[in-house]
Structures are given as C-alpha cells and as structure tokens.
Amino acid sequence: MKRIQLLLGVAGFGALAVMGWSAGQQSDLVIKFLGAGKPTIALPDFRGAGGAAQYADVFNKTVFDDVQRAGVFTMAPKSFYPLNPPQQESDLRTPAAPEPARRNAPPPVAKDCGGRCLSDWASSPVSAAYLGFGYASEQNGQFVVFGHLYNPTIPDLNGARLFRKLYNGELNENGARQVAHQYAADILNQLGVASLAGSKVYFVSDRQGRGTKEIWSMDFDGSNEKRLTSFNSITTMPAVSPDGTRLAFTTFAKGQPRLMMYSTVTGRFIPFLNPQASVNAQPNFTPDGKNVLFASTADPRFMNIYISDLDGGGLRRLSNVRAVEAEPKVNPKNGHDVLVVSGRGGMQQIYMMNIDGADPVRLTTGEGEASNPAWNPNGQHIAFSWTRGYAPGNWNLFIMDVSSRETVQLTHGEGRNENPSWAPDGRHLAFSSNRTGKSQIFTMLADGTEVRQLTTQGNNYMPVWVK
Amino acid sequence: MKRNQIALILMVASLLLVSAGCKKKVPAPPPPPPPPAPVQVQEKPKAAVINSFTAEPSTIVKGESSTLRWSVANSTTVTIDGGIGTVQASGSRSVSPTENTTYRMTASGAGGDAVAAVTVYVTTPPPPPPPVEAPKPSLEQRLSEVQDIYFDYDKSEVREDARAILQKDADAIKAILSDFPSAVITLEGHCDERGSAEYNLGLGDRRSTSAKEFLAQVGLPADRLKTISYGKERPACTESNEACWAKNRRVHFAGAQ
Numbered sequence: 001m002k003r004i005q006l007l008l009g010v011a012g013f014g015a016l017a018v019m020g021w022s023a024g025q026q027s028d029l030v031i032k033f034l035g036a037g038k039p040t041i042a043l044p045d046f047r048g049a050g051g052a053a054q055y056a057d058v059f060n061k062t063v064f065d066d067v068q069r070a071g072v073f074t075m076a077p078k079s080f081y082p083l084n085p086p087q088q089e090s091d092l093r094t095p096a097a098p099e100p101a102r103r104n105a106p107p108p109v110a111k112d113c114g115g116r117c118l119s120d121w122a123s124s125p126v127s128a129a130y131l132g133f134g135y136a137s138e139q140n141g142q143f144v145v146f147g148h149l150y151n152p153t154i155p156d157l158n159g160a161r162l163f164r165k166l167y168n169g170e171l172n173e174n175g176a177r178q179v180a181h182q183y184a185a186d187i188l189n190q191l192g193v194a195s196l197a198g199s200k201v202y203f204v205s206d207r208q209g210r211g212t213k214e215i216w217s218m219d220f221d222g223s224n225e226k227r228l229t230s231f232n233s234i235t236t237m238p239a240v241s242p243d244g245t246r247l248a249f250t251t252f253a254k255g256q257p258r259l260m261m262y263s264t265v266t267g268r269f270i271p272f273l274n275p276q277a278s279v280n281a282q283p284n285f286t287p288d289g290k291n292v293l294f295a296s297t298a299d300p301r302f303m304n305i306y307i308s309d310l311d312g313g314g315l316r317r318l319s320n321v322r323a324v325e326a327e328p329k330v331n332p333k334n335g336h337d338v339l340v341v342s343g344r345g346g347m348q349q350i351y352m353m354n355i356d357g358a359d360p361v362r363l364t365t366g367e368g369e370a371s372n373p374a375w376n377p378n379g380q381h382i383a384f385s386w387t388r389g390y391a392p393g394n395w396n397l398f399i400m401d402v403s404s405r406e407t408v409q410l411t412h413g414e415g416r417n418e419n420p421s422w423a424p425d426g427r428h429l430a431f432s433s434n435r436t437g438k439s440q441i442f443t444m445l446a447d448g449t450e451v452r453q454l455t456t457q458g459n460n461y462m463p464v465w466v467k
Numbered sequence: 468m469k470r471n472q473i474a475l476i477l478m479v480a481s482l483l484l485v486s487a488g489c490k491k492k493v494p495a496p497p498p499p500p501p502p503p504a505p506v507q508v509q510e511k512p513k514a515a516v517i518n519s520f521t522a523e524p525s526t527i528v529k530g531e532s533s534t535l536r537w538s539v540a541n542s543t544t545v546t547i548d549g550g551i552g553t554v555q556a557s558g559s560r561s562v563s564p565t566e567n568t569t570y571r572m573t574a575s576g577a578g579g580d581a582v583a584a585v586t587v588y589v590t591t592p593p594p595p596p597p598p599v600e601a602p603k604p605s606l607e608q609r610l611s612e613v614q615d616i617y618f619d620y621d622k623s624e625v626r627e628d629a630r631a632i633l634q635k636d637a638d639a640i641k642a643i644l645s646d647f648p649s650a651v652i653t654l655e656g657h658c659d660e661r662g663s664a665e666y667n668l669g670l671g672d673r674r675s676t677s678a679k680e681f682l683a684q685v686g687l688p689a690d691r692l693k694t695i696s697y698g699k700e701r702p703a704c705t706e707s708n709e710a711c712w713a714k715n716r717r718v719h720f721a722g723a724q
Contacts, residue, residue, distance in 0.1 A: 234700045256695050278694050279672050282665050303669030324669030348666045371663035393661025
C-alpha cells in the first residue's frame, strides 16, 4: 500500500477548512496522520473560589479533554509545569531584566520566575506555544470563569495575549461543564478548529435488557444519555436528517423490520408509508433533506436500494441486482454519489453509484468483507469497516480517499470495530467496539489517536454523530 | 245392612248418652240388643289370587339382572316358567335373561288357578364410549417438531442436507396447516454474528425466502407462509466459535393463529 498522509496538521487543516479542499488540491493531497507540527499547549488547572471550588475539577477536566480530543495541540505534560502558574493577568511578571546584551554576545537567558513569567512556559521543558490560565469563582449564584489564552513566546504581555473572556454558567456540575466547553471552543478557534461542544451522538443500546434495543442520544463527551424510543422491541440503525430535526430508524415493533420517523423537535412520530416488503431498513437522508434512501425487499427476491419522499411516497428503485445490497449513504456535499454495501461480486464490498442507480463501481479491493461506509462531511473521504487481513467478523476501521482509493487502517484488531460516523468537524470518528468486552461507543481522532470510551451500560452500537 | 243399622243405633245411643251426660242424670240405657245372628256362609273352596307379580327393573342391559317379586294368595302351588319352577307363595328371584323374556306365573288354588305374566326386556349395551382423548398438542408443540435448517456462511441456498430436512418439515407443516386452519407459519431467517448487522438483514431475508420457495414448490400454500428476517438480532447461541455460528445460520419456523 502506498504511504498516505492526510493533512490534519494545524496550518494545513486551517487552510483546507477555508478553501474547502478544492479539486485541484486534492489530486496531490498529502494526507498526514502523524500529527507532526502540532503546537504545544499548557493548560494549568484553574482554581475555584467560594462555591465554585467544588466544580473546578469538572471544569478543568472538561477543558483538557476537549482540547486534547481535538487533536490539534500537543498537550504539554503536566509534570513539566512550573509550580506557580498565573491565575490572572496581574500575576504575570516580566522576567528581571538581564544584563544588557553586548554586541555579538549570545541572547540573554531569561530568569525562571516559578511560572509567573511567560518565558517559564515558553522555555524547556514545557516549550508551550499556547498557555491557557484563569480562575473560577462564584458570583451572584453563578459559576463564573475568567479565562485567558496567551502566546508565551512573545515577551510583550499585550502582544502575547490572544484573548481573555468572562464565562457564566449555572453553579453546578453541568454549568461548569458548559462553561468549560465554551472556553475550550474559544481556544480551538484560535487554530480555526470548530469545537465539538454541543454536538450529539445518537446510538442504539440494549441496556434495557430482555433482548430489546432502543435509540438513545448523548452529548459528544458521553454525558447526558437519554432514551428516545420505547418499543420494547428491536429498534436500531438510526439516521438523522441534515438539519437535525428528524430521526429515522428501523424497528421490529410491528413484526417485520420497517422504517419509522420521529421529530427531534416535537418528540412526535411522523408518518412514513413503508413499501409492502418483508424488510424496510437503514434509512439515509439526502443532503437537501427531501428524500430518504433505504434498503428494501419491495422486490421480494433481494434486498436492494430504494429512494422515496420523506413520507414514503414517490418510491423509486435505485439498484436492481441479484444480490443483497445494504446501507445506502448519499454524498453530503454533492447529493449525487451513493455508497452502498453490495454482495453482487461475492462477499460484501463497498460500491459507489449515481443517485439514479447508474455507474456502480467497487471502491474496496474485493478482499475480505467491507461495510458501514460513512461520508466525511467534506464529501471526499469515507470511513468504513473492513475485515481485510483478518478472519470474517474481525472488523477494523479504515479511511479511504474516494478519488484515489487510497486507504489508511485506523484500528488493528482491538476487538470488532464497526459503524464509524464522522463528527461534524470531519476530523473525529465515533464507532462501536467490543475491545473492552461488551460493545461500547468510542470516539477518536481520524488518525486513530485520542480514543475515548463514551458508554458503559449494556451493549451500545451504531453511533451517529450530528451537530 | 244389619251391621250398619246396629252401628247407627250404637252411634245414636252413644250420642244420646253424651248429650244426656251433659244435662242431667238420665235413666240407665236399655240393655244392648242381642248380637246379630252369625251369617251362615257356604264354605266354598277359594280360588288362587295373584296379588302382584313384577319385574324390577323391567328393562335391563344384557348382563344385568332384574328381580322378580310376587305375592300370591290362596294358592296351593305357584310355578314360574322360564326355568324357575315352583316357588313359594311370596318371594323374589333374581333373573339375568339374555334376551326379552316373559315370565309366566301360574298359581293353582283349590278354587281355581290364576295366571300372570311379566316381561323383562333386554337391551344390548351401546358401543363403548370413545376413548378419552389425549389433549391436542398446541401449535407451538407441533412446530417444535419442525426442524430448523442450516446454511453456509454468507449463503442462502438450501444445502443438500437441508433439503431432506426441509422435505420432512414440509410434510409436518402441511399437517399442521390442516389441523390449524387459521395458522400462518413464519419462516425466520437468521445469520451468525460475523457479517454486518445491516447486510445480514438482507441475507436473513434471502434464507427465509429460499426456504419458502422450496416449501411452495412441494405444494404448501404460499399465502400461509410468511417470512421475517432477524439478521443477527436474535442469535440462538451467543458464543464466538464456529459451532455456535453454524447454529445461528438458520431458518426457524414459528407460527401464529
């Protein structure tokens, strides 16, 4: 396999985000997963005053997690931090003026001031390019944080300051977490990286027992889990409309598997007319939000791909092959390319066809079995599960550049790794893995690092990460 | 009648006595009249009288017995035919005739004979009642005799060894469908855990459809066979090894009325 590098680096990503990964750039796109060139950040813990003290830990942990998970910074090891970090701007001192430099002499070395000088952070061993500091306090019954971000490599205090900002939240754990997400988002913004804070993950859980599965949602960091359905049946394979207002899924509640739709705004069910078929499953919305693709046995011989209006009307057949086809996924950028898992050539592989069903091409090599394709929001990369190189059932996650077919393997046999779903930032993936025993939802950076486990109760599957 | 007159007189006299007693002393009653002269009846020899002759019960089932009872007066001999012979003037006798039998009684008396007859009717017993029925097996019990059929990995063709089983299943299902006229048989398609859950919905559907086509070809009514694919959602076995996977790649038969 050719060596592939995906430019997730700071400068590169910022540029790409702005330029939209144009076609010209893409052909010689250098994809780099190694994370070289990430600037180092130091985030000394904030201390809390009064009633805010008890929530300082939650705040610090959340900020650190958000920033680390974003994968755009190298986190300076905390053990390297000076012992006396600043809490407010007035704590900052300029190092004692060194001896005036003489002509042709080496530059003077700043003196250590225990953390109160920016140079303490910029110099070895911390070697940070970014320093976040501040404190939390209780004010009028609110959790208030005064957060700062400095570039410690700039000696001038005013020039070094990137931002300082007051944040207010409720005086409880949730408030501290929300404030932390906001502060972390502002730090990430400095690198042109969108924060994941506020994004949600829909997923399937069997934690209710009795062989049932229901659709759940949670915040991107695993907090705030909520059960959305209660059919006491097998309810699975969720999809969310591009505007986030509709949740569609597959349920056995009425016997044979069929599609159902639910408004995330009103919490009510939206009628959807299922075709007469033994299987209607795996909904996927088009990017304009006007149609839904799904797998169906409307022609009873083989499960194939169909498209309909949002209410199930206007049914059309997209694929017509004598093989099982599943998991249609429309390109979110152009609304034209449809990924599909097909057994038309033998074992299941990932194919791409036009939204009218024409011109199917196989994307995976034909080795092993491939499934669970997921479009990156950029419409150019996909993540998917593949057993290539492993026995059937041993799924690993891969990323592919659709235009070049180049792939990168992200997991390497740590249990079954399935159903990758891209985060709204296009840089993270949620997926399920049974690497710790039961199947759980994890997130990671798209280079396979920064792995976090989000769920712990029961078995959890099929995450869908949305704004 | 003289007796009546006497009685009347006695009665009037006693009434007078009572009424007299209520008033005042009456004179002593006259002496009673002399008793009437005894009627001189010519002693004629008496004829035999059969007071009763019954059979209880009068109708028996073959093998049962009936009791003859009789009471005869003024007889010198009493005989009953039908193999009973001479009997006493009053008595009973148990009889077990095997067919309708009329018993004749002849009572001979000095003054004449009397004859009576009683018939014992014999019915043949009805045929035995039907044997107590074993409780009818439920649809579920009947379906437990219909064997699952198994498939190769990622395959939905009915294997050679499965065809023989499916043929047996077809016979069993045919009988079940006729015994349960409203029943519909559900063919559940299942897969092992290795393929993706999404693809397996289609594969399980293929397996149940293959089995349905086979059953329809051998003459089962397709409209009473329904398919459902569970993919890998309802494993029969949950271990991760080939023995377990093989058990999960199956079509299972369920039913509803």
